[in-house]
Amino acid sequence: MPYLDSHEPVLSLTTGPVPAYPAVLRAMGSPISYDADPVFQHRYANVVETARVALRSRSPPVILQGEPVLALEAAAASLIAADDVVLNLVSGVYGKGFASWARRHAGEVIELEVPFNEAIPAEAVAAELRRRPDVTVVSVCHHDTPSGTLNPVASIGTVVASHGGYFLVDAVSSFGGLDVHPDACAADVFVTGGNKCLGCPPGLSLVGVSDRAWAKMERNPAAPRASALSLLDWKEAWRPGRQFPSTPLIAEINGLAAALDLYLAEGPEQVWARHALTAAACRAGITAMGLELWPARAEISAPTATVVRVPPNLDEAVLRAVARQRYGMVFSGGRGATAGLVTRIGHMGPSAQPIFATLAVTALGGALRALGHPVALGAGVEASLAVIDEASRSP
Numbered sequence: 001m002p003y004l005d006s007h008e009p010v011l012s013l014t015t016g017p018v019p020a021y022p023a024v025l026r027a028m029g030s031p032i033s034y035d036a037d038p039v040f041q042h043r044y045a046n047v048v049e050t051a052r053v054a055l056r057s058r059s060p061p062v063i064l065q066g067e068p069v070l071a072l073e074a075a076a077a078s079l080i081a082a083d084d085v086v087l088n089l090v091s092g093v094y095g096k097g098f099a100s101w102a103r104r105h106a107g108e109v110i111e112l113e114v115p116f117n118e119a120i121p122a123e124a125v126a127a128e129l130r131r132r133p134d135v136t137v138v139s140v141c142h143h144d145t146p147s148g149t150l151n152p153v154a155s156i157g158t159v160v161a162s163h164g165g166y167f168l169v170d171a172v173s174s175f176g177g178l179d180v181h182p183d184a185c186a187a188d189v190f191v192t193g194g195n196k197c198l199g200c201p202p203g204l205s206l207v208g209v210s211d212r213a214w215a216k217m218e219r220n221p222a223a224p225r226a227s228a229l230s231l232l233d234w235k236e237a238w239r240p241g242r243q244f245p246s247t248p249l250i251a252e253i254n255g256l257a258a259a260l261d262l263y264l265a266e267g268p269e270q271v272w273a274r275h276a277l278t279a280a281a282c283r284a285g286i287t288a289m290g291l292e293l294w295p296a297r298a299e300i301s302a303p304t305a306t307v308v309r310v311p312p313n314l315d316e317a318v319l320r321a322v323a324r325q326r327y328g329m330v331f332s333g334g335r336g337a338t339a340g341l342v343t344r345i346g347h348m349g350p351s352a353q354p355i356f357a358t359l360a361v362t363a364l365g366g367a368l369r370a371l372g373h374p375v376a377l378g379a380g381v382e383a384s385l386a387v388i389d390e391a392s393r394s395p
């Protein structure tokens with residue numbers, strides 16, 4: 001019985017968008033408030049405050065009215081001025097892509113690049129900053145999702161801070177899935193969004209901005225104002241009694257409020273443990289089946305995505321199509337430089353459930369076997385379950 005492409009899949013384990021939490025979708029179905037109504041204004045202030053608490057930050061974040069891709073572009077346009085020299089750290093597709101926005105505004109953009117299955121060591125950043133003391137802004141993608149690798153943002157942040165630079169972090173597919181927060185990594189601009197680990201539909205972005213970054217944006221004559229790319233426009237939007245720069249996405253705000261409440265009620269540490277266990281169960285199963293992971297080392301593998309190297313001579317898109325049609329399971333393909341080379345299994349928010357890892361191993365193994373590629377399917381399933389069973393025995 002094939003799961004037809006015209007029917008919804010059984011389970012979507014992609015690297016985003018993720019299936020939203022039901023409570024988020026219910027909240028989005030609430031009546032739409034008038035944005036100038038005091039009830040909504042207070043709710044908006046509360047959402048920003050809850051986001052601040054979730055981000056473990058001193059300053060209230062900005063909610064931007066668009067996907068994180070818009071927020072990253074806005075961050076570049078607002079922070080980076082014509083006299084800036086940007087050091088863009090590249091370990092994957094998103095890191096590489098940020099340079100195209102940085103170049104639009106910076107005097108100069110230089111790059112430090114590692115292979116896309118590697119991470120950027122903080123020592124290499126320190127060495128580059130010694131070589132180029134004129135660097136004023138350093139940008140990095142924390143979890144470069146098409147690679148499934150994590151950069152050590154806390155230690156890089158320390159290096160950037162001691163250099164006196166501004167540090168811009170893309171934490172879109174990591175915040176909410178592991179311990180990463182703007183103040184803890186000394187980020188001046190910290191971009192994340194709802195549709196990855198927080199379990200919202202695609203829509204809003206959250207941007208943490210340090211006091212010194214706000215001051216820099218205010219000094220930047222080219223920082224957007226009266227624009228969808230403006231961070232400054234939204235800086236004080238949370239203060240009740242103010243007029244919003246434009247009508248907030250009311251339903252999305254209600255959904256974000258529910259997502260943040262869920263995150264804090266479950267407990268961030270518990271949420272991260274759920275992501276870590278799901279990823280561990282997935283990796284154990286994938287490797288026990290005889291497949292290879294894309295990240296060069298386990299220590300740099302993100303707990304929010306398992307990126308599997310596709311065996312040679314196999315069409316990656318066909319592999320995913322077989323998993324979709326036989327088992328109703330949806331995975332992500334690679335992107336840019338990793339397209340065709342990897343299949344990605346997301347563990348983000350609602351999809352970070354350990355047993356889903358076992359299902360992913362089963363479906364991927366079954367699809368490979370159907371395509372004539374031998375895998376140790378039983379061993380993969382056993383290894384995946386063993387990780388989950390072991391965790392349920394420990395207190």
Ligand SMILES: *Cc1c(COP(=O)(O)O)cnc(C)c1O
Nearest residue numbers: 016067068069094143145172173
């Ligand atoms: C998903 C993602 C983004 C934003 O992509 P959208 O298409 O706006 O959701 C940015 N950076 C990273 C690392 C991501 O994973």
